[in-house]
Amino acid sequence: MTALVIAEHDNASIKGATFNTVTAAKACGGDVHVLVAGHNAGAAAAAAAQIAGVAKVIHADGAQLANGLAENVAAQVLAIAGNYSHILFPATASGKNVAPRVAAKLDVGQISDITKVDAADTFERPIYAGNAIATVQSTDATKVITVRTTGFDAAAATGGSAAVETVAAAADSGKSSFVGSELAKSDRPELTAAKIIVSGGRALGSSEKFNEVMTPLADKLGAAIGASRAAVDAGYAANDLQVGQTGKIVAPQLYIACGISGAIQHLAGMKDSKVIVAINKDPEAPIFSVADYGLEADLFTAVPELVAAL
Amino acid sequence: MKVLVAVKRVVDYNVKVRVKSDGTGVDIANVKMSMNPFDEIAVEEAVRLKEKGVVTEVIAVSCGVSQCQETLRTAMAIGADRAILVESADELQPLAVAKLLAALVAKEQPGLVILGKQAIDDDANQVGQMLAALTDLPQATFASKVEIAEGKATVTREIDGGLETLALSLPAVVTTDLRLNEPRYVTLPNIMKAKKKPLEIVTPAALGVDVAPRLKTVKVSEPAGRKAGIKVPDVATLVDKLKNEAKVI
Numbered sequence: 001m002t003a004l005v006i007a008e009h010d011n012a013s014i015k016g017a018t019f020n021t022v023t024a025a026k027a028c029g030g031d032v033h034v035l036v037a038g039h040n041a042g043a044a045a046a047a048a049a050q051i052a053g054v055a056k057v058i059h060a061d062g063a064q065l066a067n068g069l070a071e072n073v074a075a076q077v078l079a080i081a082g083n084y085s086h087i088l089f090p091a092t093a094s095g096k097n098v099a100p101r102v103a104a105k106l107d108v109g110q111i112s113d114i115t116k117v118d119a120a121d122t123f124e125r126p127i128y129a130g131n132a133i134a135t136v137q138s139t140d141a142t143k144v145i146t147v148r149t150t151g152f153d154a155a156a157a158t159g160g161s162a163a164v165e166t167v168a169a170a171a172d173s174g175k176s177s178f179v180g181s182e183l184a185k186s187d188r189p190e191l192t193a194a195k196i197i198v199s200g201g202r203a204l205g206s207s208e209k210f211n212e213v214m215t216p217l218a219d220k221l222g223a224a225i226g227a228s229r230a231a232v233d234a235g236y237a238a239n240d241l242q243v244g245q246t247g248k249i250v251a252p253q254l255y256i257a258c259g260i261s262g263a264i265q266h267l268a269g270m271k272d273s274k275v276i277v278a279i280n281k282d283p284e285a286p287i288f289s290v291a292d293y294g295l296e297a298d299l300f301t302a303v304p305e306l307v308a309a310l
Numbered sequence: 311m312k313v314l315v316a317v318k319r320v321v322d323y324n325v326k327v328r329v330k331s332d333g334t335g336v337d338i339a340n341v342k343m344s345m346n347p348f349d350e351i352a353v354e355e356a357v358r359l360k361e362k363g364v365v366t367e368v369i370a371v372s373c374g375v376s377q378c379q380e381t382l383r384t385a386m387a388i389g390a391d392r393a394i395l396v397e398s399a400d401e402l403q404p405l406a407v408a409k410l411l412a413a414l415v416a417k418e419q420p421g422l423v424i425l426g427k428q429a430i431d432d433d434a435n436q437v438g439q440m441l442a443a444l445t446d447l448p449q450a451t452f453a454s455k456v457e458i459a460e461g462k463a464t465v466t467r468e469i470d471g472g473l474e475t476l477a478l479s480l481p482a483v484v485t486t487d488l489r490l491n492e493p494r495y496v497t498l499p500n501i502m503k504a505k506k507k508p509l510e511i512v513t514p515a516a517l518g519v520d521v522a523p524r525l526k527t528v529k530v531s532e533p534a535g536r537k538a539g540i541k542v543p544d545v546a547t548l549v550d551k552l553k554n555e556a557k558v559i
Contacts, residue, residue: 069476070439070449093469097451100404100439109405109524112434122528127432128327132336135528175448175482179464181474192470196559221559229488239454239489240472245430246348246488248470254558264326271536275556277548292539292556295548305545310559 001030001120002055003086006077008094009036009044011066014051016193017090019154022051024147026155027117028086031055034162037076037169039066045164052159062169068094071173074101079170081106084142085120091146091249092192099146108140113249115151129245129268149192150251150272184238191241194224196254199243199270202230203259203280203299210236213300214258216307226250226270228260244269258299262287279303311421311458311480312367313356315390316411317349319374319381320431333529345381348426350388351486354493355456356424357389364458365422367391371414373407375399379509386504387496393509398521404432406514406521408440413517415445420481422463427452427485438485448478452487 003025008015018034025032033056036045045059058080064072077098081087087102089095091113103110115133116124122137123145191197198217204210210231218225227237229244243250245268255273260266262278262285270276271290278291281298288294295302321327322342330337345353359365370385372378373396382393396410415423428435442449450456450465454473457464463478468487496504514521542548552559 067474070442070451074443093452093467096435097439097449100436101443101449103436104405104408104440104443107405109403110434110436110440111525112432112436126533127530128321128336129430129433130533131327132329132530133533134530137526137528138524139526140524173448174479176450176476176478179475179477181469181472183472233489238472239468240470245433246428254552254556265323271533275552275558276536276539277552288539288541290536290539292536293548293551294539294541295545296541297545302545306549309545309549 001085002083003028003030003032003088004080004084005032005034006087006089006095006098007034007036007044007048008090008092009038009041011038011041012043014044014047016154016190017092017149019051019157020149020152021088021090021147022053022155023152024114024117025086025088026053029120030085033058035060035077035080037065037073039063049162049164050158050160052156054160054162057162057164059164059166060169064172065169067178069176069178070097070101071176072170073098074105075170075173077102078105080167081142086143086145088145088147091148095146099144103144106142106144108142108144109138110144111136111138112146113148114145115148129264130271131264148249150249184240188218189222189224191224191226191248192250194252196221196223197226197250197252198223198256198258199226199228199260200231200237200258201228201260202234204231204236207236213303217256217303220307220310228266257287258303260287261285262290311365312369312418313359313365314369314371314415314418314420314423315352315356315385316423316425316437317353317370317372317381317385318346318429319343319372319378320346320429323347323430329530329532333531335527335530343377345384346426346429348428348486350493351488351490352424352426353385353388353390354491355486358491359458360389369394369418369420371396371411373398373402373410382509383504384496386507387500388494392507395509395511396514396517397511398514400521401523402521403523403525404434404436405440405524406519407437408444409519410514410517410521411437411441412444413519415441422458422481423483425483425485427487438483442483447481447483449483450476450478451485453484454487454489456484456490
């Protein structure tokens with residue numbers, strides 16, 4: 001019984017979500033191998049070999065794997081899938097994109113967003129926006145899984161010494177191609193990996209106010225900035241900052257929700273945070289029902305005061 | 311070009327579901343049901359493509375119990391031309407739905423299939439990708455912009471760090487993200503017209519698909535509750551609590 005983890009990387013280094021996925025893979029029992037599929041990704045493969053607990057790294061390199069197209073990455077995984085009992089992806093935009101494609105080709109059900117491994121074939125996962133936890137048992141020979149990274153600790157990035165085995169890259173499907181990307185530039189910690197997150201909602205009123213109020217607080221705390229769907233839809237914040245059922249799922253040490261009412265869909269993305277602080281002027285806002293510390297105040301006065309007091 | 315749109319009947323997004331006390335599932339008896347919000351966006355996009363003249367026919371498909379007909383009528387009120395219900399009283403998991411849709415894709419030969427990125431009940435986010443795999447079509451998931459021209463779909467996708475754009479050969483499978491469009495409200499005259507549009511009912515057996523579940527639900531439980539918090543009177547107390555009680559800053 002061996003588990004295969006599909007690494008998320010930018011060809012030079014391994015992205016954080018991969019480390020949590022390795023921990024989930026270890027919990028399935030057996031050895032853990034990591035697949036690094038990319039273009040000129042030797043550095044990423046070498047980094048994967050350092051992860052504690054990884055027995056082998058499989059490195060596939062080809063121009064067709066450069067941008068993580070689902071068709072080509074899935075073909076690469078399928079080329080080696082026969083050797084594995086478990087195939088795990090981080091439940092990130094790219095993992096969710098590829099994993100079901102692999103499962104369908106293997107004719108197995110896929111298990112999404114697991115938060116716990118109960119046994120090699122039994123997993124826990126949240127359903128209905130996190131309002132219920134389902135324990136599911138897979139009857140398939142191969143378990144194809146995406147891993148909610150906030151459900152598992154990160155494996156140590158060093159201490160391992162896995163061998164790197166190079167395999168031939170799968171052929172280009174020819175059906176899709178990468179045109180370009182537009183990545184939001186940020187010097188802040190990555191939202192899903194941040195220890196502290198300050199998050200703003202519709203009450204901020206405009207994108208200028210959002211930046212004016214939230215940025216000093218984030219700077220002071222070394223925090224990442226998040227947003228509710230209302231704030232994103234209104235154009236106050238970029239959509240990759242959205243926290244919730246359909247955005248990012250986060251579980252930082254401290255989550256400060258400013259001017260966020262706390263709809264079910266938003267709570268689904270942050271209610272596993274260790275400490276939740278809510279600043280809202282509506283005493284009835286549902287966010288207060290999950291907040292450890294609630295401050296009933298106008299955020300335009302309370303947040304600057306908070307910045308000054310820190 | 312024909313477009314196939316898949317829609318799912320789910321518990322309305324505003325309902326806070328309760329877990330059954332025997333742990334067999336969530337209680338959905340007498341709960342308001344609606345079209346999955348991402349599927350509304352999918353239907354809207356298909357109808358807009360038709361209004362632009364890119365698409366000639368929009369077919370809405372749903373798989374599940376007989377009440378899914380209501381969901382299909384809603385899709386037709388938005389502007390779908392006809393509907394197909396794959397009727398089954400059994401639990402349909404994403405792989406089974408993908409196989410049913412693949413059988414319909416083989417039959418109807420659409421130029422494009424649009425689905426929502428995930429259903430808000432099982433939160434699986436799988437069917438679109440699985441359908442693309444089973445039909446060997448290219449996929450663009452989490453779409454925030456779709457353009458069809460010269461036999462190609464150019465799709466902008468929401469990814470973790472921002473946006474990326476892909477070009478797909480047609481036919482292709484696209485799944486919608488929240489910001490693809492704002493679905494229109496259905497009007498009473500359109501609801502009346504939708505009642506007259508054709509709705510075909512087929513069974514999984516007629517499509518030759520085995521829908522046996524692959525995952526067994528052992529139990530469904532309540533998530534661990536958070537212990538009650540406190541309200542603090544001012545910022546100074548908040549900072550003090552965070553520093554000395556919670557020790558997070």
